[in-house]
Amino acid sequence: MKIEHHSAWELDPTASITPQITRILRERIIQSDLKPGDRISESELAKSYGVSRQPVREAFIKLADQGLLEVRPQRGTIVTRIGYFAVLDARFLREAIEADIAKIVASDPDPAVVAELRHQLARQQALKGNDAAAFTRLDEQFHRTLAEAAGKSGAWRQIEGLKSQMDRVRYLSLAEFRIDALIAQHREVVDRIEAGDVPGANAAIRLHLREVLNDLPQIIAANTQFFDLPDGETPEPVNAPIQGGPNE
Template identity: 30%
Template sequence: MEKKQRMSRRSEQMGDQIEERIVTGVYPPGMRLDETELASGFGVSRTPVREALIQLASAGLVEIRPRRGAIVAEIGQHRLYEMFEVMAELEAMCGRLAARRITESEQRALVAAHQACEAARDANDPDAYYQRNERFHHLIYAASHNVFLEEQAAALHRRLRPYRRLQLRVRDRMGTSFSEHAGIVEAILAQDGELAATRIRTHVVVQGQRFADLIASLPMLGSPSLT
């Protein structure tokens, strides 16, 4: 069991490292990711690399093709916008239901997660902020007490994870994100479902200058015409 857990952690770490290189353009769209070369470069066996690539394929960052292996996927700007648009609506639904159904223990956990985000913001640590931000959002999904909705929101959140994480590196975004979180917490604790839905939708969807900033930070994006 312990060996399996170590292997799982190693695969997750590998996935994070490869994901970072894809999103920052080190591994550009269309590049073939050779398991042997990756294992050698990272100083690990092929097993965690293979598992990491399968995880990245499920997140849409990699395509596993017959006889070619793993290829870095391309994603167009329009497709990315569509995914954020759907994510915003799923999270809005979670927020609306959470405002009605959240338990006292879940309220305490949400407030604690919000405070943890504050500490990361104050430390100006976008990666730590993202990890705590991720927990904040997943707590809202769970507080909806709709398991199917929670599963769908979590799956799309995982698909958008690299883009949401990089977005936090845009100037002042952490501070703005934290302020938006405060409004979301306030609405949920006040049991105002419509306000919670409105605030979380605005928090998640990317449009206007925010979308332009996100696109500018993503050299791995493919052609804008791709869908």
């Protein structure tokens, strides 16, 4: 297992260790720095960070619960493949929750929230090239800000645990498709919120979160070894109707 220590994956000795190691490993898996089938050593990781094995073990358990790691007693821990059904389920649940979040925020737009979202859009637009890692962090911040503005921080924490497999697909898609299109979709969400357009905000966030479905066949074809695919034909995703837009 290779150990990386660039700035985003360094430990802050003043903060709790287990959440940091969990975040670092989660990001490395999502960003394909750790790939499906890679083995991760609890003892090597603990030694690398100068910590005991207990926080590493706890991080492994959390990531196994998210479907990112498979802990095999006496045989080691490996990075899992991306579960096809897990991606569809996580995307469906995320859309259901975030569509309501967008409606709540648009029903009573807060100028301070809109200003913050506009600031985040500017930061996204300022990214140089197709910087997938940087955009992933800004994208996470954007969606978390919407949840917090709706008073649904707890719901967002639930989403974070569920959407890990979807995040892996989203990251792979950023290597194949332009980030500009996703930023434009973010801007449309903010425009609809600022206008107090509840149906429009609902439609905009749903279309944005369905983008991954459009990309999925090409992503799988380019990264077949990353996926745990069902036998036979892949099922069509089930989606709710979009207010003011097509039922895609």
